[in-house]
Amino acid sequence: EAQVTQNPRYLITVTGKKLTVTCSQNMNHEYMSWYRQDPGLGLRQIYYSMNVEVTDKGDVPEGYKVSRKEKRNFPLILESPSPNQTSLYFCASRGGGTSYNEQFFGPGTRLTVL
Amino acid sequence: SQQGEEDPQALSIQEGENATMNCSYKTSINNLQWYRQNSGRGLVHLILIRSNEREKHSGRLRVTLDTSKKSSSLLITASRAADTASYFCATPSPAGNKLTFGGGTRVLVKP
Numbered sequence: 001e002a003q004v005t006q007n008p009r010y011l012i013t014v015t016g017k018k019l020t021v022t023c024s025q026n027m028n029h030e031y032m033s034w035y036r037q038d039p040g041l042g043l044r045q046i047y048y049s050m051n052v053e054v055t056d057k058g059d060v061p062e063g064y065k066v067s068r069k070e071k072r073n074f075p076l077i078l079e080s081p082s083p084n085q086t087s088l089y090f091c092a093s094r095g096g097g098t099s100y101n102e103q104f105f106g107p108g109t110r111l112t113v114l
Numbered sequence: 115s116q117q118g119e120e121d122p123q124a125l126s127i128q129e130g131e132n133a134t135m136n137c138s139y140k141t142s143i144n145n146l147q148w149y150r151q152n153s154g155r156g157l158v159h160l161i162l163i164r165s166n167e168r169e170k171h172s173g174r175l176r177v178t179l180d181t182s183k184k185s186s187s188l189l190i191t192a193s194r195a196a197d198t199a200s201y202f203c204a205t206p207s208p209a210g211n212k213l214t215f216g217g218g219t220r221v222l223v224k225p
């Protein structure tokens with residue numbers, strides 16, 4: 001089944017404790033992206049990757065890192081999480097080289113930083 | 115402010131009725147996409163309409179696009195309780211590296 005998976009689905013952590021949220025897709029998609037969703041602010045893009053070893057900042061990249069060493073994986077790293085990073089995070093992927101293809105979203109990771 | 119703004123923010127209807135929601139955007143686009151999100155879950159792509167199209171259908175969904183007004187509408191006909199969800203419009207950047215989402219319309223379909 002074609003899908004985007006994220007782990008963990010739920011995470012409660014404390015300020016400053018490094019964490020990684022994994023994202024994997026099995027559709028051989030070139031493009032992958034991370035979004036966060038907050039009430040009243042909608043979905044905002046954090047980082048994206050157009051292909052292996054090619055990543056770039058989205059609208060809200062501060063406090064986050066990403067890497068794209070393999071085509072299928074695109075982990076999101078929070079080196080020193082803070083309470084304002086409490087949010088619902090989504091990974092997405094898209095095939096093809098144009099904007100006409102739909103994006104496939106993972107199920108989301110609900111992160112709480114205390 | 116966001117590229118896409120949706121109206122209304124929330125909508126409550128009876129099963130069997132139609133639901134209409136609107137989206138406005140600011141910059142030129144080559145396509146506009148609609149997604150559905152069930153409570154707290156991932157988004158699911160519903161339909162894409164290209165900038166040279168005015169109307170598109172998919173099952174009980176009908177999407178229109180008016181590029182002169184920079185607006186789109188999504189109509190769900192004969193709604194079902196399972197249509198209860200949030201609906202978002204999204205516009206891709208020209209390079210396709212970003213989707214900008216509207217604030218969404220929360221639809222409640224009462225049985």
